[in-house]
Amino acid sequence: MPSKHKVATTDELTDGSRVITEINGQEIAVFQIDGEYHAIANYCVHQAGPLCEGKLTGETYVEDNGWDWNYDDDEKHITCPWHGWLFDVTNGENIHNSKYKVPTYNVEIENESIFVVR
Amino acid sequence: MTDYFKMFVGSNTNRLLSPESIRTIEGWVRVPNMGSPSNTAESQRIRNLDELDVIVDTDAHIRETIDDLLPYIDDQYEGAKWIVERTEHPERDIYSLTHSLPPSLHAERGGWSADTNTVDKKLNELDEFNIDYGIVDPGLNLVLPTVNNERIAVALTKAYNNWLLDNFLDEGNHRLKANLLVSHHRPEMMAEEIDRMAGEKDIVGVAFPSTGVIPPAGHDRYDPIYQAAEDNGLPVFFHGASTNTSHVFPLQRMYNQTYTEDHVIIHPFSQMWNLSSLIFQGAPERFPDLDFVFQESGVGWIPYLMWRMDDHYLEMNYELPLLEKMPSEYIHDQIYFTTQPLGHTEDNPRHLAMAIEMAGPNNIMYSSDLPHSDFDPPSELFNRIRGHFDRETVENIMGETARELLDL
Ligand code: FES
Numbered sequence: 001m002p003s004k005h006k007v008a009t010t011d012e013l014t015d016g017s018r019v020i021t022e023i024n025g026q027e028i029a030v031f032q033i034d035g036e037y038h039a040i041a042n043y044c045v046h047q048a049g050p051l052c053e054g055k056l057t058g059e060t061y062v063e064d065n066g067w068d069w070n071y072d073d074d075e076k077h078i079t080c081p082w083h084g085w086l087f088d089v090t091n092g093e094n095i096h097n098s099k100y101k102v103p104t105y106n107v108e109i110e111n112e113s114i115f116v117v118r
Numbered sequence: 119m120t121d122y123f124k125m126f127v128g129s130n131t132n133r134l135l136s137p138e139s140i141r142t143i144e145g146w147v148r149v150p151n152m153g154s155p156s157n158t159a160e161s162q163r164i165r166n167l168d169e170l171d172v173i174v175d176t177d178a179h180i181r182e183t184i185d186d187l188l189p190y191i192d193d194q195y196e197g198a199k200w201i202v203e204r205t206e207h208p209e210r211d212i213y214s215l216t217h218s219l220p221p222s223l224h225a226e227r228g229g230w231s232a233d234t235n236t237v238d239k240k241l242n243e244l245d246e247f248n249i250d251y252g253i254v255d256p257g258l259n260l261v262l263p264t265v266n267n268e269r270i271a272v273a274l275t276k277a278y279n280n281w282l283l284d285n286f287l288d289e290g291n292h293r294l295k296a297n298l299l300v301s302h303h304r305p306e307m308m309a310e311e312i313d314r315m316a317g318e319k320d321i322v323g324v325a326f327p328s329t330g331v332i333p334p335a336g337h338d339r340y341d342p343i344y345q346a347a348e349d350n351g352l353p354v355f356f357h358g359a360s361t362n363t364s365h366v367f368p369l370q371r372m373y374n375q376t377y378t379e380d381h382v383i384i385h386p387f388s389q390m391w392n393l394s395s396l397i398f399q400g401a402p403e404r405f406p407d408l409d410f411v412f413q414e415s416g417v418g419w420i421p422y423l424m425w426r427m428d429d430h431y432l433e434m435n436y437e438l439p440l441l442e443k444m445p446s447e448y449i450h451d452q453i454y455f456t457t458q459p460l461g462h463t464e465d466n467p468r469h470l471a472m473a474i475e476m477a478g479p480n481n482i483m484y485s486s487d488l489p490h491s492d493f494d495p496p497s498e499l500f501n502r503i504r505g506h507f508d509r510e511t512v513e514n515i516m517g518e519t520a521r522e523l524l525d526l
Contacts, residue, residue: 047495078377 004108004115012036013114020052023118028105031056031089034075039097039105039116040078045094046070049082051102057086059095073077135371139200164509167248172402172517173359173496174526175244177357177413177485178252178294181234182278183257183433184208190280212274214264215361217490221491234489237289245292247495248518251526253344254296255325255413256285260359262301263330271303273389279315283325285447287320295524297325297355300343309346316350322524323411328392329384332360333429335392344405353454353523356392360384385459389415390423393453397427400440402448408483409523411454414487417470418476424449450478452521456485459493459517469504470499472511479511484518 008019020029020042027042029052044051045073058073077086077095083105086095094100106117155484164170166227184202186446202212234240244252252394256262259278265271278299298315300308315321324347328335330497335356360381363371368389374380390414396402427445431438434455441448451479455477463470474482487493496516504512 047498082491082493082495 002117004117006082006113006115008114010046010105010109010114016056018052018056021116024056026054026118028116029078029093030107030116031078035088037107037109037114038070039085039107040089041103041105042093043102044080044082044087045100045102046080046083047083049080051074051080051087052077053075056074059086075109123411126420146395157355162508164504164512167496170500170513170516172250172513172521172526173248173406174251174253174484174517174520174524175249175488176253176411177458177484177487178240178249179234179257179487180240180254181257181488181489182281183235184212184258185340186235186281186285187274187277190277190278190284191273192280194252195269195276198273199268202274209258209261211436212265212267212270213258213261214364215258215261215379216364217361218363218374219377221377221381233287237286237291237294240286240294241248241291245359247486247488249375249496250293251520252294253322253520253524254282254294255357256299256327259299259325260301260327260329260357261312261361262327262422264523265301265303265362268303271301272307275299275301275308276311279311281316283315287318287477292320294323295320295526297321297323298352299325301325301328302331303389304341305340305342307439309342312343312346312350312352316346316352320354322526325360327362328356329358329360329388330365331392332366334395336397337403337429338404341404344401344408348405348408353411355411356389357412357413358385358388359417361472362388362437371467386415390419393423394427396453397445397448398441403440403442406452409452409454410468411456411483412460413456415455415460415487417455417457417473417477417482418461420449420455420474424477450481454481454483456483456520457499458485459492459499460494460502467502468506469496470502474503474515475506480509480517480519482515484516 005023007021007030010057013030014017018029018031020027028039029039029042030039040052042050042052049057056075057077057079058071058075059070059077060071063070076089079086087093088095091104093103101107108115108117156468188199189201202208206210217430220405234243240252258297262271262275265274282296298312298313298451326343333339344354361382363380370381393412424446431441431445460470484496484499486495500516503515
């Protein structure tokens with residue numbers, strides 16, 4: 001039966017910041033990105049690296065004209081500090097291959113407190 | 119005929135070969151030397167990394183800086199030191215440490231900062247991955263072949279060795295062993311350097327940075343290095359570096375517009391060149407008691423090159439009178455390989471084990487390449503091989519072969 005676990009208060013978690021905590025033996029990070037909260041396991045499905053200790057980053061992409069490179073600075077991708085794999089913290093998926101997916105968890109806000117449901 | 123032998127010569131072997139010729143070929147593929155593959159009984163398997171007696175990282179980098187080395191340049195090289203000290207960007211203008219695009223963007227561990235230039239930090243890194251011994255190799259000085267000036271190259275080589283002794287080996291820990299450094303610039307001076315350093319405690323080999331070495335490793339101008347290594351009982355380690363592309367493959371560098379294009383090919387490419395040069399120029403024949411170790415190109419390329427070299431040897435022996443036996447036999451007898459980078463082998467984990475089986479598992483040694491961002495933790499290799507080989511072969515790959523080769 002999942003239960004709710006308080007991890008921080010909303011004023012503790014500013015835009016682009018995170019908190020990493022342990023819930024029932026699983027390390028879980030909660031990120032605040034653009035006012036939304038996202039909980040994701042601090043565990044990289046590549047070689048078990050501490051995924052959520054890495055940097056948040058955007059994404060390079062090619063413009064429709066096929067020539068220009070651009071950088072999307074919506075920094076919602078977590079970079080694993082071990083080998084640099086990138087996962088979208090909003091859904092846990094590797095940005096290059098959705099077959100690689102890190103568990104995510106529901107987050108609930110009550111009275112300015114942030115809860116992870118696990 | 120064993121199942122394993124069938125894998126090598128094809129399923130129609132029984133029909134095509136007489137028993138006599140089968141025996142001949144069995145000798146060539148050295149069946150008795152191979153680790154036992156997948157028909158191993160369940161009880162002989164190893165299940166857990168904790169069951170290993172020893173894990174040896176045969177490519178454990180430290181990250182020396184110019185500032186670390188400067189105080190260790192001998193007085194004899196005062197003039198060289200004076201120049202290096204006053205060089206504003208020594209990584210660029212003394213060494214030519216360049217990439218197609220900067221690698222620092224893709225991972226935080228990075229490759230070139232000074233985070234692992236103390237014993238404690240390096241030991242912490244080994245502890246993080248439960249590694250017992252690290253065979254220390256240089257970081258910045260992998261780029262040594264790009265130093266244009268011979269005097270400065272020799273001064274920096276000796277400075278690295280002095281720094282290594284003072285900071286890593288005289289510290290009384292016995293988990294860090296190291297290869298003494300040589301440069302390719304002045305082989306006869308490097309022979310003296312090997313003699314100077316070989317007796318130092320915890321020196322286990324000779325590091326010969328090998329991408330950018332022109333001529334390649336088999337040329338007899340390097341014989342003084344090989345002779346001194348053989349005399350001192352130290353294996354020679356060849357370590358590639360994609361940074362050095364600018365010197366050895368400038369045309370490729372110019373057209374490799376990304377770090378990825380450069381890095382993907384240069385490690386195996388330059389090691390293939392050095393290994394084939396070494397074998398076909400007869401270096402193992404000239405130095406039969408010397409072992410060679412190829413680092414940081416993974417294992418997938420080994421069977422391919424071995425097959426190709428054997429094939430050429432049989433076809434063109436008129437130009438290879440130096441060789442007394444098949445290239446693959448020299449490899450089995452005198453050449454070792456370290457495992458990192460394994461590559462992305464997850465889609466069919468058995469394939470990596472099969473590649474190791476084809477390469478000859480007794481010559482394969484685990485390496486991490488820590489702290490670089492393409493490092494392999496021990497589990498990555500262990501999980502791919504533990505179900506394929508018997509216990510002893512797995513133990514050998516993870517550490518026992520290195521323990522024996524390097525006398526740990
Ligand atoms: S463990 Fe995360 S990228 Fe390798």
